[in-house]
Amino acid sequence: MVSSSGPDSARRVTIHDVARSAGVSRQTVSRALNGKDEIERSTKQRVLDAARELGYRPSRFARGLVRQDTTTIGLVIPDLRNPFFTEVAASALECARARGWHVVVYDTADRPAEELGTLQVIGSQVDGVVGYFSCAEDELDRYTRGMPLVLIGREHRMARFSSIRIDGQEGVREAVAHLVAKGHTMIGMLDHDNRAEPSLRREWFTAAALGHGIDPGRVAGAEQSADGGGAGLRALLAAHPEITAVFTFNDIVAVGALREARRLGRSVPADLAVIGFDGLQLGALMEPPLSSVALDTHRLGSLAVEQVGRLLTGADPLPPEDLEVRAVLRPAGSS
Amino acid sequence: MVSSSGPDSARRVTIHDVARSAGVSRQTVSRALNGKDEIERSTKQRVLDAARELGYRPSRFARGLVRQDTTTIGLVIPDLRNPFFTEVAASALECARARGWHVVVYDTADRPAEELGTLQVIGSQVDGVVGYFSCAEDELDRYTRGMPLVLIGREHRMARFSSIRIDGQEGVREAVAHLVAKGHTMIGMLDHDNRAEPSLRREWFTAAALGHGIDPGRVAGAEQSADGGGAGLRALLAAHPEITAVFTFNDIVAVGALREARRLGRSVPADLAVIGFDGLQLGALMEPPLSSVALDTHRLGSLAVEQVGRLLTGADPLPPEDLEVRAVLRPAGSS
DNA sequence: CCCCGTCCCGTGAACGTTCACGGGAACGTT
DNA sequence: AACGTTCCCGTGAACGTTCACGGGACGGGG
Numbered sequence: 001m002v003s004s005s006g007p008d009s010a011r012r013v014t015i016h017d018v019a020r021s022a023g024v025s026r027q028t029v030s031r032a033l034n035g036k037d038e039i040e041r042s043t044k045q046r047v048l049d050a051a052r053e054l055g056y057r058p059s060r061f062a063r064g065l066v067r068q069d070t071t072t073i074g075l076v077i078p079d080l081r082n083p084f085f086t087e088v089a090a091s092a093l094e095c096a097r098a099r100g101w102h103v104v105v106y107d108t109a110d111r112p113a114e115e116l117g118t119l120q121v122i123g124s125q126v127d128g129v130v131g132y133f134s135c136a137e138d139e140l141d142r143y144t145r146g147m148p149l150v151l152i153g154r155e156h157r158m159a160r161f162s163s164i165r166i167d168g169q170e171g172v173r174e175a176v177a178h179l180v181a182k183g184h185t186m187i188g189m190l191d192h193d194n195r196a197e198p199s200l201r202r203e204w205f206t207a208a209a210l211g212h213g214i215d216p217g218r219v220a221g222a223e224q225s226a227d228g229g230g231a232g233l234r235a236l237l238a239a240h241p242e243i244t245a246v247f248t249f250n251d252i253v254a255v256g257a258l259r260e261a262r263r264l265g266r267s268v269p270a271d272l273a274v275i276g277f278d279g280l281q282l283g284a285l286m287e288p289p290l291s292s293v294a295l296d297t298h299r300l301g302s303l304a305v306e307q308v309g310r311l312l313t314g315a316d317p318l319p320p321e322d323l324e325v326r327a328v329l330r331p332a333g334s335s
Numbered sequence: 336m337v338s339s340s341g342p343d344s345a346r347r348v349t350i351h352d353v354a355r356s357a358g359v360s361r362q363t364v365s366r367a368l369n370g371k372d373e374i375e376r377s378t379k380q381r382v383l384d385a386a387r388e389l390g391y392r393p394s395r396f397a398r399g400l401v402r403q404d405t406t407t408i409g410l411v412i413p414d415l416r417n418p419f420f421t422e423v424a425a426s427a428l429e430c431a432r433a434r435g436w437h438v439v440v441y442d443t444a445d446r447p448a449e450e451l452g453t454l455q456v457i458g459s460q461v462d463g464v465v466g467y468f469s470c471a472e473d474e475l476d477r478y479t480r481g482m483p484l485v486l487i488g489r490e491h492r493m494a495r496f497s498s499i500r501i502d503g504q505e506g507v508r509e510a511v512a513h514l515v516a517k518g519h520t521m522i523g524m525l526d527h528d529n530r531a532e533p534s535l536r537r538e539w540f541t542a543a544a545l546g547h548g549i550d551p552g553r554v555a556g557a558e559q560s561a562d563g564g565g566a567g568l569r570a571l572l573a574a575h576p577e578i579t580a581v582f583t584f585n586d587i588v589a590v591g592a593l594r595e596a597r598r599l600g601r602s603v604p605a606d607l608a609v610i611g612f613d614g615l616q617l618g619a620l621m622e623p624p625l626s627s628v629a630l631d632t633h634r635l636g637s638l639a640v641e642q643v644g645r646l647l648t649g650a651d652p653l654p655p656e657d658l659e660v661r662a663v664l665r666p667a668g669s670s
Numbered sequence: 671c672c673c674c675g676t677c678c679c680g681t682g683a684a685c686g687t688t689c690a691c692g693g694g695a696a697c698g699t700t
Numbered sequence: 701a702a703c704g705t706t707c708c709c710g711t712g713a714a715c716g717t718t719c720a721c722g723g724g725a726c727g728g729g730g
Binding site for chain 3: 028065
Binding site: 104 | 347
């Protein structure tokens with residue numbers, strides 16, 4: 001049952017093959033498959049049968065080429081398993097779906113080196129990119145070649161880019177004020193342990209602490225994981241045993257601290273108050289539930305998608321002052 | 336500064352425009368952009384400048400049409416925020432990336448009605464689909480029109496499909512044996528509350544319990560969330576106060592039960608042992624860490640991607656008996 | 671008998687890119 | 701001077717689909 005002439009190469013089944021098999025023209029096949037009018041019932045059925053018989057599937061490229069109605073955006077994140085990025089990704093997906101867009105997701109596995117390769121390969125697959133990058137702007141620029149790019153949680157210098165700013169200054173101030181109101185004066189912080197630059201969150205903490213006449217120097221670094229948070233808390237308490245409250249770089253670390261506190265026999269919040277950052281759903285699963293300087297991750301993803309959409313269609317992009325997510329204190333049982 | 340003739344339509348900038356602007360031919364532009372040889376340095380630079388000037392970006396459709404070397408798969412899940420699917424998705428992404436594939440992710444927001452629409456729209460965008468669906472097979476078939484489809488955690492009847500089976504029988508047996516060895520005889524279960532069919536996990540539990548002469552009737556339904564787990568535990572303990580250990584439908588519910596146990600003042604595992612199902616990373620964050628009948632989610636995603644790849648290339652697909660993930664007991668502090 | 675409308679269906683063109691091939695210029699070799 | 705090589709660059713074709721248009725068959729009204 002050799003079909004056609006030539007070697008039985010693994011050639012793709014095209015619309016022509018279906019047309020020939022059904023004894024009609026391409027256009028009729030197209031009509032049958034796309035449910036258009038101007039086709040007789042019996043013909044339509046015959047074409048559909050032929051298509052199924054041959055295992056025909058239209059080429060998305062050919063189709064996309066002629067009717068340019070599908071937009072696809074790329075979403076680049078360092079680690080989908082990190083709950084923060086999970087939430088951002090889920091929100092971005094939700095917003096994209098509402099617009100009928102497709103989202104190609106790339107997980108760079110926490111390796112900044114992968115980012116550029118990803119961007120390279122992404123370039124020919126998507127119309128715009130939303131993502132969390134850690135590499136330099138000029139590199140981003142080079143590998144992105146005039147494609148709209150929206151950065152998450154990071155400032156941008158080049159005019160080409162947009163970025164969603166995370167402003168936690170006020171939220172952290174609230175957190176410290178909250179702790180002070182509860183009678184705490186010895187407040188520590190678990191910062192991230194990347195010593196490249198002092199983290200913004202640390203700066204916010206320092207400012208807030210000073211505002212209450214509190215020594216902002218009780219800080220320890222912690223690896224960005226629950227285990228890291230536990231180890232960090234041990235180190236912090238060893239260096240500053242007087243501490244009665246701790247603010248952490250994010251919720252993951254806070255959860256680790258919570259767990260470690262219990263292991264150390266310090267009850268929360270009586271012996272040790274804990275406040276995290278990000279406001280992940282994860283925090284609500286803890287007992288006591290985690291207090292957190294909460295980010296509206298849904299708004300974060302939403303803004304990013306909205307902006308990349310404007311950049312795409314040429315509509316006036318949102319001004320930087322609107323591209324901002326404000327963190328607010330969400331007090332719970334742990335403080 | 337009106338360019339070209341005609342209305343200044345929002346026409347796409349094509350390779351021709353760049354070629355004209357740089358005073359060369361299409362092919363030379365293509366060479367410059369793709370970093371090929373056979374082009375002079377100065378010419379290349381001139382083309383690159385022109386491209387940047389015009390904001391040119393190659394059409395992925397035209398490119399994909401001619402060099403058919405990119406494969407894209409669709410990943411359909413009910414809820415990315417559900418940690419189980421997060422882990423599966425992350426694994427699938429990882430495996431796809433290793434093969435250089437792109438992954439379009441669709442979150443159906445727990446609405447089965449969305450599944451078909453998604454499949455419909457997906458059809459012209461991806462080469463194959465991996466996903467967790469809850470709609471009927473014939474519907475899946477209709478909307479998928481000869482596209483490879485791999486089902487996760489669900490049996491299939493039609494030969495067209497593949498599915499990754501989850502076998503927890505042995506793991507649940509281990510769990511019950513473990514509890515019995517610890518002296519428990521009154522073991523309850525928090526099942527899911529969807530009353531359509533009795534869950535497989537419940538059947539496994541029943542069989543395992545009977546194997547040890549234990550009454551398998553101490554069961555309560557729980558909504559699939561932490562809060563649901565908490566409420567379920569309360570209901571279960573109210574109906575069967577004698578219970579000293581509980582097995583749950585999944586880890587999410589278990590986490591809720593863990594939290595509720597603490598609120599009720601029952602210490603874990605001394606007063607109440609808890610064993611979940613899935614083996615999510617989430618469980619390790621609890622204190623005590625959650626025991627669980629653990630699934631290798633990485634293998635799950637990996638198998639699915641592998642299989643859809645084989646279906647895609649026409650290689651011999653994996654036989655059903657290899658498409659199986661076995662759950663094993665991973666004991667921890669909560670039991 | 672002619673005309674017009676409706677219902678189907680087919681043909682050329684276009685979408686934007688890369689591949690295969692050919693060809694001119696410059697340079698060196700015989 | 702004729703010829704081969706190397707280096708650049710351009711032209712036709714192809715990828716597989718949909719859009720715009722045209723046209724035949726058939727039926728009904730004048």
